[in-house]
Amino acid sequence: MASKTYRICTLPGDGIGPEILEQAVRVLQAVGERYDVEFICTDALLGGIAIDETGDPFPPETLAAAKAADAVLLAAVGGPKWDTTDPDKPRPEQGLLGIRKELGLFANIRPVKTYRQLVGASTLRPEVVDGVDLVIVRELTGGLYFGARDRKYDVPGAGVDGAPGQQAYDTMSYSEYEVDRIVREAFRIAKTRRNKVTNVDKANVLESCRMWREVEHRIAGEFPEVENGDMLVDNAAMQLVRNPTQFDVIVCENTFGDILSDEASMLTGSLGMLASASLGSGTALYEPSHGSAPDIAGLGVANPLAQIISVELMLSYSFGMRDAADDIERAIEETLAEGYRTRDLADASVPADKVVGCAGMGDLIVAKVRG
Ligand code: IPM
Ligand code: MG
Numbered sequence: 001m002a003s004k005t006y007r008i009c010t011l012p013g014d015g016i017g018p019e020i021l022e023q024a025v026r027v028l029q030a031v032g033e034r035y036d037v038e039f040i041c042t043d044a045l046l047g048g049i050a051i052d053e054t055g056d057p058f059p060p061e062t063l064a065a066a067k068a069a070d071a072v073l074l075a076a077v078g079g080p081k082w083d084t085t086d087p088d089k090p091r092p093e094q095g096l097l098g099i100r101k102e103l104g105l106f107a108n109i110r111p112v113k114t115y116r117q118l119v120g121a122s123t124l125r126p127e128v129v130d131g132v133d134l135v136i137v138r139e140l141t142g143g144l145y146f147g148a149r150d151r152k153y154d155v156p157g158a159g160v161d162g163a164p165g166q167q168a169y170d171t172m173s174y175s176e177y178e179v180d181r182i183v184r185e186a187f188r189i190a191k192t193r194r195n196k197v198t199n200v201d202k203a204n205v206l207e208s209c210r211m212w213r214e215v216e217h218r219i220a221g222e223f224p225e226v227e228n229g230d231m232l233v234d235n236a237a238m239q240l241v242r243n244p245t246q247f248d249v250i251v252c253e254n255t256f257g258d259i260l261s262d263e264a265s266m267l268t269g270s271l272g273m274l275a276s277a278s279l280g281s282g283t284a285l286y287e288p289s290h291g292s293a294p295d296i297a298g299l300g301v302a303n304p305l306a307q308i309i310s311v312e313l314m315l316s317y318s319f320g321m322r323d324a325a326d327d328i329e330r331a332i333e334e335t336l337a338e339g340y341r342t343r344d345l346a347d348a349s350v351p352a353d354k355v356v357g358c359a360g361m362g363d364l365i366v367a368k369v370r371g
Contacts, residue, residue, distance in 0.1 A: 002038035006319060009069035009283075010041045011062070011099075014048040014082075014092060015292025016302035016358075017075030023304035023362030024073065024311045027331075030369040031315065031324045042069075046099060047077025047092035047292075057095030063102050071318040072099070072285040075307060076292035087151060101141050103285060105278035106178065107185045108138040108257065109313075110289055112264040112274060117336035121269030121345045124241060129267045134247040135193070136264060137186040138257025140278055142178045143208075145254045147171030172208045172253065179215040185279070186251035187223045196227045196248035200236045200256055212253065233260070240264055261289055270344045272303030275310040277317050284318050286310040300357040303342035305332060308365055331368035340364055 010025065012018040025041050032039045044062040051057050057077075066072045077092040084091065099105075113133045119126040151168040152158075159165025183199075190197045199216045201209035213230060220228035231239065233256045239246065240260065244267050252260065265274040274289040288306030296302055308328060316325040339354045346355045356364065 002032070003036045005038040005040060006070045007068070008039055008041045008314075009062075009065045009072045010043050011046040011072065011074040012043060012049075013046055013075045013077040013292060014079045015076055015294040015297040017047075017077065017292050019298075019300065019302050019358045020288070020304040020307040021073065021075040023358060023365075024307040026362055026366050027308050027328060027369055028073075028311050030366045031311075031321070031327065034327070034370065035321065035324055037319075037321070041073070046074065046095040048079050048082045050095055051082060051090050051092065055090065057090050057092050058098035058102075062095075063099070066099060066103060066283055066285075069283055071314050072103070072283055073310060073314060074099075074285055074287040076288060076290065078292045079294040079297070081294075097145065099285065100278060101146065103278075103282050104141065104280035105285055106139060106141045107182055107279045108136075108140040109185075109189065109277040109279065109317075110136040110138060110257070110261045110264075110274060111276075111313075112136065112261070112267060114268050115273070115333060115336050117333065118269040118273070118345060120349075121341075121347065122267060124267065128241075129244065129269075132244045132267045134244065134264070135189060135249050136257055136261045137182065137189060137249060137251045138261065139174075139178065139182045139252070139254050140257075141254075141280075142174050143254035144170055144172040145258075147173040172206060172255075174208050174212060174253075176211070176215055179212050180219065183216050183219045183251055186249050187219060187226055190226050190249040191223070194248040195225060197223075197229075198236070198247055198250050199228065199230045200233050200250055200252040200260070201230065202233050202256075203230070204232060209253070216251070236260060237263060240267070265289060270303060272306055272342065272344045273309070275306045275313055277310075277313040279317065284314070286314040286318075300359060301343045302358045303344050304358050304361055305342070308332070308362075327369050327371075328365070331365045334368055335361070335364045338364075 044065040148171045203209040265271040271290040278285040312328040315321040
């Protein structure tokens with residue numbers, strides 16, 4: 001009998017999801033053997049595959065399984081098969097947004113760290129990305145993603161040349177408590193790091209952001225040891241590529257965080273390197289920040305590292321297994337130092353025998369974690 005048992009709800013989803021999750025689960029099992037912990041992983045349906053099998057992107061059984069688990073490990077959802085602009089058709093993304101909302105996962109933590117071995121893989125100059133180590137703390141259950149929205153048809157004068165046409169809106173809305181709790185999370189994280197929080201908003205234009213900033217400043221006052229500053233989101237987008245090492249913790253609204261995290265991922269060389277933890281009051285969820293990459297699904301070439309780093313975050317945040325998390329981190333660093341790359345990370349200078357597939361990368365990490 002293992003000394004401890006944890007139950008993980010695994011959600012393979014669509015596209016490359018099943019392939020990358022398989023490798024991450026292998027790494028998790030290797031950790032389990034080494035630390036005498038049993039991880040029981042049980043698949044549930046989410047996203048496009050859930051639509052195909054049940055008609056619902058987020059079936060009630062999945063919610064129940066997620067709630068009963070100690071943690072949720074999600075791969076990716078979505079694909080052209082389910083793409084539609086018809087508001088009455090189910091979309092895979094509704095599964096993702098639904099599970100975030102239902103589990104109350106208001107804090108999305110996206111660490112962006114450049115691996116020294118990969119500074120050459122970024123499209124930016126090595127001296128710009130070397131040493132980047134920042135965390136985006138993205139609000140995940142409010143803002144523009146969840147505000148009131150509507151779409152109307154045949155509105156007089158809304159069409160081209162005065163004809164009837166469509167009108168649609170989304171709303172960026174926050175309650176004070178929602179801002180309070182995400183900002184607190186950012187300051188809590190900053191205290192475990194370099195004690196710096198950059199508040200990113202658009203307070204020069206948006207009312208919701210003016211309130212956000214006011215609340216942020218009030219909480220900053222409770223953390224005098226943490227350096228705090230404001231940055232408008234357009235400027236932040238620019239600063240991320242101009243001088244990314246100035247950042248420690250960035251805290252922002254849902255949509256801003258979505259956009260900035262994709263941008264920031266390129267500092268690491270590939271979106272395939274960025275993992276995230278979504279935390280709230282209940283079960284936490286861990287997932288790569290990237291999508292389901294349907295164009296390379298089934299080819300065996302996907303980069304499983306973001307999914308494997310998601311496991312690392314899960315071990316550290318949900319199970320307090322920091323040594324095990326460090327083992328995975330070291331395994332990744334060593335593998336990259338040995339020159340192995342998945343296709344997304346390999347430029348012309350990488351010899352063909354060092355370019356590995358999804359399972360090949362999994363093999364290398366598993367072997368190192370086993371020690
Ligand atoms: C992300 C993704 C999702 C988001 C999509 C798939 C709905 O882009 O996790 O960043 O926008 O939150
Ligand atoms: Mg995104």
